[in-house]
Amino acid sequence: MKLQNVRGLVLPLLLLGAWEYASRQGATGAYAFVPLAQVGSALAELLASGELLVNLWASLLRTCSGLAIGIVGGVGLGALMALSVPANRLIAPLFHALRQVPMLGWIPLIALWLGNGEGAKLLIVSLAALYPMVLNTFESLRQVAGPHREAARVLMLGRWQQLWLILLPAALPGIAAGVLQALAFAWVTSVGSELFLSAGAGLGSLMMNAEAAARMEIIVVCVLCIGLCGYLMSWLCSLLTRRLLRWQPTR
Amino acid sequence: MNAIAHALPTSVSPGALTIRGLSKVYPFKGKPVPVLEDIDLEIRPGEFISILGASGCGKSTLLRLIVGLDQDYQGQILLDQQAVRGPGLERGIVFQDHRLFPWMTLQQNIALALKNHRLPVAEKSRLVAEHIELVGLGGYEQAYPHQLSGGMAQRAAIARALVNKPKVLLLDEPLGALDALTRVRLQQELQRIWVQERCTVIMVTHDVEEALYLGDRVIVMDARPGRIREDISISLPHPRRRDSARLHDLKQRLLQELAGT
Numbered sequence: 001m002k003l004q005n006v007r008g009l010v011l012p013l014l015l016l017g018a019w020e021y022a023s024r025q026g027a028t029g030a031y032a033f034v035p036l037a038q039v040g041s042a043l044a045e046l047l048a049s050g051e052l053l054v055n056l057w058a059s060l061l062r063t064c065s066g067l068a069i070g071i072v073g074g075v076g077l078g079a080l081m082a083l084s085v086p087a088n089r090l091i092a093p094l095f096h097a098l099r100q101v102p103m104l105g106w107i108p109l110i111a112l113w114l115g116n117g118e119g120a121k122l123l124i125v126s127l128a129a130l131y132p133m134v135l136n137t138f139e140s141l142r143q144v145a146g147p148h149r150e151a152a153r154v155l156m157l158g159r160w161q162q163l164w165l166i167l168l169p170a171a172l173p174g175i176a177a178g179v180l181q182a183l184a185f186a187w188v189t190s191v192g193s194e195l196f197l198s199a200g201a202g203l204g205s206l207m208m209n210a211e212a213a214a215r216m217e218i219i220v221v222c223v224l225c226i227g228l229c230g231y232l233m234s235w236l237c238s239l240l241t242r243r244l245l246r247w248q249p250t251r
Numbered sequence: 252m253n254a255i256a257h258a259l260p261t262s263v264s265p266g267a268l269t270i271r272g273l274s275k276v277y278p279f280k281g282k283p284v285p286v287l288e289d290i291d292l293e294i295r296p297g298e299f300i301s302i303l304g305a306s307g308c309g310k311s312t313l314l315r316l317i318v319g320l321d322q323d324y325q326g327q328i329l330l331d332q333q334a335v336r337g338p339g340l341e342r343g344i345v346f347q348d349h350r351l352f353p354w355m356t357l358q359q360n361i362a363l364a365l366k367n368h369r370l371p372v373a374e375k376s377r378l379v380a381e382h383i384e385l386v387g388l389g390g391y392e393q394a395y396p397h398q399l400s401g402g403m404a405q406r407a408a409i410a411r412a413l414v415n416k417p418k419v420l421l422l423d424e425p426l427g428a429l430d431a432l433t434r435v436r437l438q439q440e441l442q443r444i445w446v447q448e449r450c451t452v453i454m455v456t457h458d459v460e461e462a463l464y465l466g467d468r469v470i471v472m473d474a475r476p477g478r479i480r481e482d483i484s485i486s487l488p489h490p491r492r493r494d495s496a497r498l499h500d501l502k503q504r505l506l507q508e509l510a511g512t
Contacts, residue, residue: 150320151350154338155364155411165363169354247354249397 042217058201066125074133082141116197128189129182140174265296266418273326285476301466309477343412349404351396358392382410402433422454
């Protein structure tokens with residue numbers, strides 16, 4: 001492993017050291033900052049019982065389904081708004097007003113309509129992924145260069161051919177950036193929605209139960225797990241993007 | 252407008268282009284500014300026409316009108332006696348910037364021009380391969396545009412414009428962005444390709460030598476408003492020698508006129 005790759009581990013390790021130090025400052029310290037050994041045994045316990053994997057899987061699955069819905073809907077809506085002026089006039093004011101409402105603000109209403117089960121959570125995650133997808137698709141389609149459009153016209157491509165072969169590929173770098181944002185939002189809201197809508201499995205539910213049982217070490221395991229998984233998913237997503245956009249000149 | 256399938260002409264007949272009383276104004280700060288004024292031009296099938304002029308003489312605008320990207324003008328543009336309305340595959344164009352699509356390989360870029368032709372797939376790939384060879388890019392089929400040099404990208408753009416077997420090929424300063432050596436080499440290539448394909452070519456340029464070396468006729472334009480000042484016939488056979496005495500004399504005269512010395 002190269003030195004550059006290790007450098008990113010320095011701060012986390014320092015933080016862990018500080019945490020362990022704080023946990024040894026008397027009883028209050030040990031309560032607020034659970035000793036790492038205890039966190040480790042909680043992790044082993046959760047892995048052995050399968051609890052961690054079941055809950056992690058539930059959160060991941062919801063993130064992915066919500067992200068997929070958000071991407072398809074967002075690209076569709078964004079493209080509609082970018083390509084049709086009447087549609088944009090009709091939709092834009094409502095869209096921009098609705099997206100000001102934080103996702104947490106929707107939870108009471110959505111819980112009222114859909115209950116506190118999976119459907120409600122999926123809706124919240126999908127909405128969280130939808131906003132950045134619409135915005136990025138709209139902006140990047142609007143910015144497709146005039147010369148590209150002209151070349152497409154000269155080659156006598158039809159409207160749908162222009163959309164599929166020219167406009168969407170040209171907008172792909174922007175759309176991919178939107179997916180990276182949407183992924184982060186989807187993951188955060190997926191876990192966040194479980195904190196408020198507690199029915200069913202998920203890392204958030206696991207944390208709520210641990211809090212009720214005063215098991216701080218489980219909460220720490222969950223926090224670490226959320227951070228690590230989010231990081232891994234972003235990394236995977238950027239890898240995939242780079243592969244998909246290999247036609248771009250390297251900058 | 253949905254995609255319309257076009258039948259590819261089996262034998263290419265170069266087109267005759269007639270331009271009558273063509274004028275074009277652009278609004279500038281609320282006032283109409285004439286860009287082209289009363290252009291009359293008769294281009295015979297298979298001719299290579301060079302349009303020469305300083306920047307701002309409207310020569311690129313003239314090409315945009317002929318290719319159909321701009322339909323706001325007065326006068327007539329006829330291709331084989333048919334009025335030109337909008338873009339069409341019987342008119343190919345190469346711009347100064349190659350305008351290849353960066354997300355497609357060289358092969359895909361050229362094949363895109365055949366997208367709406369009613370042709371068997373095998374025939375299409377044969378045509379694409381043939382035109383890649385024609386412009387000397389064999390071996391680069393799978394390269395993306397950013398992997399090509401400026402000269403290679405411009406060759407690819409020429410192949411994309413020619414693969415449809417256009418009746419008229421329009422070249423808008425196609426070599427303007429290239430370095431001097433590449434430019435000279437591509438001028439020879441253009442000549443060779445044209446001798447082989449024999450379509451009607453209209454090339455816009457501000458390079459006097461290039462205009463004379465390639466053109467059967469050189470149309471010299473005045474600027475503001477764009478007008479035809481002179482129509483010089485150059486009856487030298489192709490391929491030509493750069494050091495021909497007639498080309499040399501004409502070059503001296505035109506440089507003097509255009510540079511105003």
